[in-house]
Amino acid sequence: MGIWYATREDIKSALDIMETARNDSQVDRALENSSRSVEGLTHRRFYPELATRKFDWPNSQYARAYRLWLEANELISATTVVSGGVTLTDYFLRRADDRDEPPYTYVELDLSTNAAFSSGSTHQRSLSILGLYGYKNDTTPAGAVAEAVDSSETAIDVSDSALVGVGSLLTCESERMVVTGKSQLLVTTITGSSLTAVNSDVTIGVTSGPAFHTGEIITVDAERMRVVDVVGNNLVVKRAWDGSVLATHATGASIYAPRTLTVVRASLGTTAATHADTTALVRQVYPGPVVSLTVAYALNELLQESSGYARVAGSGENAKEFTGRGIAALETDCMRAVGRQARSGAI
Numbered sequence: 091m092g093i094w095y096a097t098r099e100d101i102k103s104a105l106d107i108m109e110t111a112r113n114d115s116q117v118d119r120a121l122e123n124s125s126r127s128v129e130g131l132t133h134r135r136f137y138p139e140l141a142t143r144k145f146d147w148p149n150s151q152y153a154r155a156y157r158l159w160l161e162a163n164e165l166i167s168a169t170t171v172v173s174g175g176v177t178l179t180d181y182f183l184r185r186a187d188d189r190d191e192p193p194y195t196y197v198e199l200d201l202s203t204n205a206a207f208s209s210g211s212t213h214q215r216s217l218s219i220l221g222l223y224g225y226k227n228d229t230t231p232a233g234a235v236a237e238a239v240d241s242s243e244t245a246i247d248v249s250d251s252a253l254v255g256v257g258s259l260l261t262c263e264s265e266r267m268v269v270t271g272k273s274q275l276l277v278t279t280i281t282g283s284s285l286t287a288v289n290s291d292v293t294i295g296v297t298s299g300p301a302f303h304t305g306e307i308i309t310v311d312a313e314r315m316r317v318v319d320v321v322g323n324n325l326v327v328k329r330a331w332d333g334s335v336l337a338t339h340a341t342g343a344s345i346y347a348p349r350t351l352t353v354v355r356a357s358l359g360t361t362a363a364t365h366a367d368t369t370a371l372v373r374q375v376y377p378g379p380v381v382s383l384t385v386a387y388a389l390n391e392l393l394q395e396s397s398g399y400a401r402v403a404g405s406g407e408n409a410k411e412f413t414g415r416g417i418a419a420l421e422t423d424c425m426r427a428v429g430r431q432a433r434s435g436a437i
């Protein structure tokens with residue numbers, strides 16, 4: 091799977107699909123398609139990738155010899171710039187609108203120095219840039235690992251399942267990981283009074299309230315519950331969540347949460363490493379219009395599939411697939427906000 095700009099949970103929440111429903115592969119396929127469609131529309135990739143990429147000598151671009159246009163290879167940051175076998179240090183990362191923030195669209199030499207792009211033995215692929223490519227590298231805290239992790243482990247326990255979904259791109263220290271699945275982990279047991287099979291019985295006593303988080307879905311016996319608040323060492327929950335059946339639960343009953351993540355290690359040019367227990371995790375954050383359009387595309391595909399692609403507007407030769415009244419507006423907003431425009435000239 092590629093990098094998704096929304097999670098499986100985002101789509102299921104929008105469609106009110108129960109987590110227990112067996113349609114994960116269908117949702118995942120729609121997410122893959124919609125994420126690639128957003129990239130095709132905007133001519134951008136919105137995730138960071140550490141890579142070395144090679145370019146022709148700028149004069150072969152019919153451009154100024156001190157300016158290298160990156161085209162689709164936009165940079166967030168550069169580590170090493172090599173030209174004709176010579177490492178350059180006197181350069182600026184710039185963008186066409188001259189704002190001093192990523193994504194940078196060209197590399198320009200500092201004209202107050204003697205720095206120069208050299209073709210070496212040939213102008214072809216004479217420049218190489220090791221850097222972080224992409225749109226931006228915006229992240230938000232996503233809890234921490236809840237165990238010591240070796241460099242080959244692909245099932246990782248975390249401290250908070252509410253902040254991470256299937257499809258999330260996580261960073262742990264310098265390593266990036268893609269979440270491909272979530273499974274249940276035993277967290278603790280009920281330490282307070284037992285629960286009755288009554289919707290208004292919503293308080294669960296636990297050993298440590300701060301170990302849980304608002305928005306987490308916990309499982310006790312066969313009943314799922316959503317944590318709506320944490321008060322001291324008590325969880326306030328919404329009972330019979332996700333289509334599960336209201337039931338009684340005794341003191342000492344086990345409480346599970348989907349905190350074991352199945353991940354693809356060493357993603358996007360990073361290297362698998364060991365990570366100590368409690369090492370912080372951060373989750374990649376994408377521009378709002380990108381997320382909204384990804385969700386809209388995925389919802390449209392799933393709804394079209396459910397009707398056999400029979401949803402049309404008009405009749406006869408004027409009939410066409412009905413793609414949702416708001417999608418065209420979302421596409422326009424997304425292009426205006428984050429779309430990459432072609433250069434009008436090599437200057």
